[in-house]
Amino acid sequence: MKLVIFDMDGVLVDSETIYHQFHPYYFSTKLGIDLSQEEVDALTGVASREIYRHYKALYPEKLPLEAEVYVEQEYDLLMVKFATLNPFPVIDGIPELLEILQQQGYRIALSSSNQRRMVDLCLRRSGLSTYFENVLSGEDVAKAKPDPEIFVRQAEYFGVPVEECFVIEDSTNGCRAAKAAGMPCFGFxxxxSGAQDLSLADWKTDRWDQESISTLLQVLAGEQVISSITL
Structure with missing residues (x-):
């Protein structure tokens, strides 16, 4: 493998708890729509514009304006929330993992369904921005995950065949997008992140400790890893 592509929310930054609390709050108090837990879980890894287009089609009377209006309203509130988080919730082991990958010469990219302004804020506050050679947000692609565009675009940018790219994801939609792109996937x-189905991931881990990082490095180097799940 030559290129490692990370998702952001739930992989680099432990932000999904905030979204899972904020989406129901915003939908209920601002739009008058009560979301079930299953609906909240299904939003993980989906671009905001797609979320609001979906619910606008279901509840046109409650979302009379263009979907983008609601995206911006919610994000204005979210940006304030994320700007004041202290400490900023970086996933344990991620700085060490990124440092090792960079030292070993892997190209590293970020493909997030989130808005560009939120991606930039999270990278800046987490101190991780220097590790990523190219960053794509949900606003940089026409189709959101589970469509593979956001991963295929990275392969094209780096001039790397899709089979030599490797994706790290925490969501059902992210894993679907990786496999649709023809890329192996490591599920975090x-x-x-809620009840995510990571069955499409080729390997899985629930932590970035020495063992799981070693397993990932073996996989990237093309070594045979007996166990498909590392926990």
């Missing part, structure tokens, strides 16, 4: 099991 984050309990704060």
């Amino acid at each position: 099991i984050n309990p704060h």
